[in-house]
Amino acid sequence: MNHKPVIAFLCTHNACRSQIAEALARKYDSSFTFCSAGTTPESRIDPTARRLLKTLYHIDMEKMQTPKPLSAIPRPDVLISMGCLTGCPHMGRPFDEDWHLEDTAGKDEKVYLEVIREIDDRVKKLIRQLHRECP
Template identity: 50%
Template sequence: MAHKPVVAFVCVHNSCRSQMAEALGRHLAADVFTSCSAGTETVPRINPDAVRLMKELYGIDMEKTQYSKTLDKLPPVDVLITMGCNVQCPALPCKRREDWGLEDPTGKSDAEFRQVIAAIEQKVLALRDSLRNGV
């Protein structure tokens, strides 16, 4: 069996965008890559709006399978995806790096959250297809 790439989704607090990306990676692309997430800092719990909307939209309960963690908890990473945090992310060894430039929906309306979730879904699907095709 060929090596399944490890994709790490990273943002500052590992509480919202990176957590949703990890969950969608597991939900939509587990056959192509292994999803994980981390931040440069942690928070006590994942963003409750992210948890609620991911459960509502996809039936995914992030509180049961995920928690906020720091970069040192990541396995060796093949693909590093930063969320667009407007901070300098630490360098992690990887074969490929992308910045998705997503706005943080924390504290914003459900409509804005849904837009970010939809953008993450499209980007996860595109990444899945790219990795499946060896790009």
């Protein structure tokens, strides 16, 4: 039985950065299971993030994703932190990577765009790395 590796993006609220990472990863590659979650999920995805991903990448996060608690995702093979300053989620093991991304909450659109570009670069790099490790 082949196991499709699970890559999880975690943050506190699962409303912006981790959702962006999940959406971009799904857009770029279907050979892995990408998901996201948070310790205290918001009730909806950040509207600015949702709008920008739809404009820049034609991804409608509202149709395919919702904020989720940690218990709602499968046990991950690769665990990525978005860079929580306090209260970072814990899944029973250390993170494979901590991306130390700036929190966009309360920031202007310029910050969102910078963070989205950084997530895009990191997701592409992660996918290349995963394919080298899991051919």
